[in-house]
Amino acid sequence: MGQYEFNTYETAWCPGCGNLGILSSLKNTLEELDLNPQDVLVVGGIGQAAKMPQYIRTNSFCGLHGRGESAAVAAKIANQKLTVILHTGDGDGYGEGGNHFIHNLRRNIDIAHFIHNNQVYGLTKGQASPTADEGAVTGVQVDGSINIPFNPLLMAIAGGAGFVARSFSGRPQHLEEMMKRAILFKGYAMVDILQPCVSFNKVNTFSWYNKRVYELDDSHDAGNRLLAMERAMEFGERIPIGVLYEKEQPTYHEKHRSLREGQILAMRRNDLALVDKYMQEMI
Amino acid sequence: MYNLLIGGAAGQGVDTTAAILERLIKQSGCGVFTMRDLMSRIRGGHNFSRIRFGAGAPRCHSESLDGIIALNEETIAIHRENLRPGGFILCDSAIKTDDEFAIKLDMAAIAQELGNARVAGSVAVGAALKLFGIPMSTEEAYSIFRKSVKEEHVDINVKAAQAGYNAVPQKFEHTAGEASDQMLVSGNQTLAMGALTAGVQFYSAYPMSPSTSIMEYLAAKSGEAGIVVEQAEDEIAGINMALGASYAGARAMTGTSGGGFSLKVEALGFAGMAELPLVVANVQRPGPSTGLPTRTEQSDLKFVISASQGEIPRMVIALRHHEDAFYQTVRAFNMAEKYQIPVILLSDQYLADSTATIPVLDPRRIALYQPEEGPAGDYARYRFTENGISPRKLPGMSKDLVAADSDEHDEYGHIAEGSEMRTRMMNKRMGKMALLEEELLEPEVLGDSAPEVLLLGWGSMYGPLEEAVELLNQKGGKRYGALVFGDIWPLPQKLLKKMAPSAKHLIHVEQNYTGQLAALISEVTGIKTDAGILRYDGRQLSGEEIADRIAKEGF
Numbered sequence A: 001m002g003q004y005e006f007n008t009y010e011t012a013w014c015p016g017c018g019n020l021g022i023l024s025s026l027k028n029t030l031e032e033l034d035l036n037p038q039d040v041l042v043v044g045g046i047g048q049a050a051k052m053p054q055y056i057r058t059n060s061f062c063g064l065h066g067r068g069e070s071a072a073v074a075a076k077i078a079n080q081k082l083t084v085i086l087h088t089g090d091g092d093g094y095g096e097g098g099n100h101f102i103h104n105l106r107r108n109i110d111i112a113h114f115i116h117n118n119q120v121y122g123l124t125k126g127q128a129s130p131t132a133d134e135g136a137v138t139g140v141q142v143d144g145s146i147n148i149p150f151n152p153l154l155m156a157i158a159g160g161a162g163f164v165a166r167s168f169s170g171r172p173q174h175l176e177e178m179m180k181r182a183i184l185f186k187g188y189a190m191v192d193i194l195q196p197c198v199s200f201n202k203v204n205t206f207s208w209y210n211k212r213v214y215e216l217d218d219s220h221d222a223g224n225r226l227l228a229m230e231r232a233m234e235f236g237e238r239i240p241i242g243v244l245y246e247k248e249q250p251t252y253h254e255k256h257r258s259l260r261e262g263q264i265l266a267m268r269r270n271d272l273a274l275v276d277k278y279m280q281e282m283i
Numbered sequence B: 001m002y003n004l005l006i007g008g009a010a011g012q013g014v015d016t017t018a019a020i021l022e023r024l025i026k027q028s029g030c031g032v033f034t035m036r037d038l039m040s041r042i043r044g045g046h047n048f049s050r051i052r053f054g055a056g057a058p059r060c061h062s063e064s065l066d067g068i069i070a071l072n073e074e075t076i077a078i079h080r081e082n083l084r085p086g087g088f089i090l091c092d093s094a095i096k097t098d099d100e101f102a103i104k105l106d107m108a109a110i111a112q113e114l115g116n117a118r119v120a121g122s123v124a125v126g127a128a129l130k131l132f133g134i135p136m137s138t139e140e141a142y143s144i145f146r147k148s149v150k151e152e153h154v155d156i157n158v159k160a161a162q163a164g165y166n167a168v169p170q171k172f173e174h175t176a177g178e179a180s181d182q183m184l185v186s187g188n189q190t191l192a193m194g195a196l197t198a199g200v201q202f203y204s205a206y207p208m209s210p211s212t213s214i215m216e217y218l219a220a221k222s223g224e225a226g227i228v229v230e231q232a233e234d235e236i237a238g239i240n241m242a243l244g245a246s247y248a249g250a251r252a253m254t255g256t257s258g259g260g261f262s263l264k265v266e267a268l269g270f271a272g273m274a275e276l277p278l279v280v281a282n283v284q285r286p287g288p289s290t291g292l293p294t295r296t297e298q299s300d301l302k303f304v305i306s307a308s309q310g311e312i313p314r315m316v317i318a319l320r321h322h323e324d325a326f327y328q329t330v331r332a333f334n335m336a337e338k339y340q341i342p343v344i345l346l347s348d349q350y351l352a353d354s355t356a357t358i359p360v361l362d363p364r365r366i367a368l369y370q371p372e373e374g375p376a377g378d379y380a381r382y383r384f385t386e387n388g389i390s391p392r393k394l395p396g397m398s399k400d401l402v403a404a405d406s407d408e409h410d411e412y413g414h415i416a417e418g419s420e421m422r423t424r425m426m427n428k429r430m431g432k433m434a435l436l437e438e439e440l441l442e443p444e445v446l447g448d449s450a451p452e453v454l455l456l457g458w459g460s461m462y463g464p465l466e467e468a469v470e471l472l473n474q475k476g477g478k479r480y481g482a483l484v485f486g487d488i489w490p491l492p493q494k495l496l497k498k499m500a501p502s503a504k505h506l507i508h509v510e511q512n513y514t515g516q517l518a519a520l521i522s523e524v525t526g527i528k529t530d531a532g533i534l535r536y537d538g539r540q541l542s543g544e545e546i547a548d549r550i551a552k553e554g555f
């Protein structure tokens, strides 16, 4: 453990909620990485999962439903010294923020994105989320969801992400390992974290997940995109957890003329002599 | 003052021809105002530009024409009725017309002879200059063509212009002014220059006419200036990215037109709630829905002053003319940062796309706001203070932790639902408006300062109103004046309350159907207007039209 304390606060989550485990794993990971709270920014959108920034002692940004994804990457653009960690639910991240999710894959900005995937909308009391199983019965999907479940890992690999992993809130050691690797990874790194919702999802429970998940071992070649996609399509009786795909590639910051030398935009002003020159160009 | 129209189909180079002509005219010393009327298509349709110029400084367009450059027959059919007797229609000999004022020139043949049929437009440029008696030095021609065409085509274009120049006789007398060392810029360009001056570091937006050229200008300068311009996946991302960057301490801005602004509304409220400085440009076009994408209107005023669920402190500045767009944009960044609020710049297609000659802008005139250091000790991002402004710190810049929260929150940015905290936080945020109101800029008075007929307008109606009042006062008889609002929310009231009681008639002049400024004035001050001069066909009122309509209605 490092020298810094990432104290956590009393939460508004249900007893037994998977979020509690994710919070303590995040705290352990940050301490283990010996990060300084002032250098860490935790961003969330809206939802139970997205309340994460409220509960940990770091800089915090609680944005709008689905839009934490946009704010997080821009904060990293403005100050690349910040370690930016984005927490969203599956509704927040893949539903309302689905468009931002897709385009963040393409941007490859160096943030870690942890998605608490409980296959349900928790905060609004139990409607189907994009990852809900076909047939899931809710107060809105009264005859069972008729839509095909969204496959976030397949999407992420196809969309260009360099680090794509899955973990389970019920396996803290595994989760901390995934969080650590995602934070250390250079570029956009996503971890889809399976998480039981004790109040609104009576099907995908702790034991439901626990029975199905298996840890990927050395036999999986995480550098192979096609094999990774194949793994990503495995979801049902057996669910792989671990790093499905990992490949470093140039980041947004490395490619951007205004950022590639480590420039910080925060507090910066522009050179007025340049503006004078631009005025002259118009004469 | 002369007025020249260049018209043709989209794809025929109307815009390029106009851009070269206006520069050459400006270089001869004339003040210039060019209005662009473009159709929302890439090929076909009818596009035109009207270049108004003279020794003075034209502030708006005029309908009546001294010359027409017709790149196709349709141009003649549409605009002939506006040609003053004694004017000219310059066209290629292939164009069928037996108009008495037509000057036919073998432009295509001349171009062909020079070796490139595509330089016919430059033949017209040279001919038009000669007709107006405007001198064209070889040196000047080279330097201007160099700015608009590829290096290998400069020579042939200059030769084409010279051939055109020599092919026609002079028709009008040229009187030069002092504009040759002024800038010739569009409203979106001065806005973008204002943003650069203010220190914008991050601009994220989704393309939408007529706002896109702000992003294009900033993008062109971004490498050299060291800033980031990000084309977002949609307008919602555009504003939320700007807010993320602002939170982290970069001066940030987003821009769009009404449709995109509609998508940004939730985040606008978030900026107010989280007290994040933000500048948002809404370059209006006619709505509702997709409306008329490339035309002008002033119909988003009531929308932007109230956009957002709930209530937030905000400021709205309507941009009046090219210089104003620059200085008010600089000021908008300062106000946003000082009060930690969203500031909306309300422009429109007329101002955004038109170009005008203006004195060189002074990037040092407005000092950039320097945030005050807060007291040392325990830090709370939303600390209650006397004036409601909490000292703002930036994440990662000190040991203090910085929060931003879209839920109602306590001083530390933690979710709070209690009645007392909610009330205090609302009072804190909305209370900032009282201080802001003390720094509002009163509307500008044009014409008579104690008029019998007081015209009320805002934003880009500045130029047309300036001319209208001048024309009306020249007639003798009644005294006319106008108040043109720049700061418009909160509404500055002092001058209005002073001038309204002594005026016999109050008339609002706006580019919308319902008279939104009149309604706002009535709501805030109880002052009611007697009549409105309105237009909502996507075309800007000219000063002449306003004066005519005022006279016709007997005011």
Ligand SMILES: Cc1ncc(C[n+]2csc(CCOP(=O)(O)OP(=O)(O)O)c2C)c(N)n1
Pocket (backbone or CB within 6 Å): A046, A047, A048, A049, A050, A065, A088, A089, A090, A091, A092, A093, A116, A118, A120, A121, A122, A123, A124, A129
């Ligand atoms: C614009 C908007 N639409 C809807 C909501 C209501 N809402 C809040 S959270 C949420 C879904 C939450 O689901 P998820 O992201 O999966 O998070 P969970 O609560 O399950 O952790 C919804 C629909 C909102 N706050 N804002």
